[in-house]
Amino acid sequence: MIGKLRGIVDSTGDDWVILDVGGVGYVVNCSTRTLAALPMKGEVASLAIETYVREDQIRLFGFMTDIEREWFRLLQTVQGVGAKVALAVLGVLKASDLANAIALQDRAAVARAPGVGPKVAARIVAELKDKAPAFASVDAGLIQLQDDIDEKRAPGAVADAVSALINLGYPQIQASGAVSAAMRSAGDGAETAVLIRMALRELSK
Structure with missing residues (x-):
C-alpha cells in the first residue's frame, strides 16, 4: 500500500x-x-x-497534507459521497475551512463544490458534525450556538436576535457569530434588543 x-x-x-x-x-x-x-x-x-x-x-x-487525506476518508463515510465528490469538496474548501463549515452547519459552503447539491451537502454536515469540531478553528461556543439554533433549542431572545440580523441581510453564520460574541458580553438572560445592538456593534468592527 x-x-x-x-x-x-x-x-x-x-x-x-x-x-x-x-x-x-x-x-x-x-x-x-x-x-x-x-x-x-x-x-x-x-x-x-x-x-x-x-x-x-x-x-x-x-x-498536500495528511489532514486533507483524512477529510477525504471522512467525506466518503457519508451516504452518496464517493471519491469524485470528496475531491470536488476539497477542491473548493481547504481542510480547515471544511471543518469550520461542517462544525457550523454551513450547508451553503459545502454545496459550492461541483456536483454537490443541497441534499448531499445537508447529509455531509449532518453526518460529520460530531467529528468536525476536533479539526475546526472556530469558537466552541459558536458551534454550540449554531447547533442549538438548528435544533431549535436556543433561547427565544437568541434565536430572535439571529433571525433579525439575517433579515437585515447578514449570512446566518456571520449573524450567529456576532450574537455569540454579544452573549459573552451581555451574559445569560439578555433581551433580544440588547443582543441585536451588541451584535451589530460586533459586525461593524
Missing part, C-alpha cells in the same frame, strides 16, 4: 498529476486545490497518498 510519494512533476491534467519516482510515472488523482499548489513541471513534489485497490484497477489519490 502506498502512503506517500515524492518525485518530479512530469505532467498534469484536469484532475491528475504524473509523478516521476525513480523513473516510474505514477498517475495520482488530485483535487483542483492540490493541483494548483503543486510546483512547476520538472520540480520535486511530495504528496500524501490514499491507495484504492479494485479488481480491475489501482487508483492513487494525492493530497
Whole structure:
C-alpha cells in the first residue's frame, strides 16, 4: 500500500498529476486545490497518498497534507459521497475551512463544490458534525450556538436576535457569530434588543 510519494512533476491534467519516482510515472488523482499548489513541471513534489485497490484497477489519490487525506476518508463515510465528490469538496474548501463549515452547519459552503447539491451537502454536515469540531478553528461556543439554533433549542431572545440580523441581510453564520460574541458580553438572560445592538456593534468592527 502506498502512503506517500515524492518525485518530479512530469505532467498534469484536469484532475491528475504524473509523478516521476525513480523513473516510474505514477498517475495520482488530485483535487483542483492540490493541483494548483503543486510546483512547476520538472520540480520535486511530495504528496500524501490514499491507495484504492479494485479488481480491475489501482487508483492513487494525492493530497498536500495528511489532514486533507483524512477529510477525504471522512467525506466518503457519508451516504452518496464517493471519491469524485470528496475531491470536488476539497477542491473548493481547504481542510480547515471544511471543518469550520461542517462544525457550523454551513450547508451553503459545502454545496459550492461541483456536483454537490443541497441534499448531499445537508447529509455531509449532518453526518460529520460530531467529528468536525476536533479539526475546526472556530469558537466552541459558536458551534454550540449554531447547533442549538438548528435544533431549535436556543433561547427565544437568541434565536430572535439571529433571525433579525439575517433579515437585515447578514449570512446566518456571520449573524450567529456576532450574537455569540454579544452573549459573552451581555451574559445569560439578555433581551433580544440588547443582543441585536451588541451584535451589530460586533459586525461593524
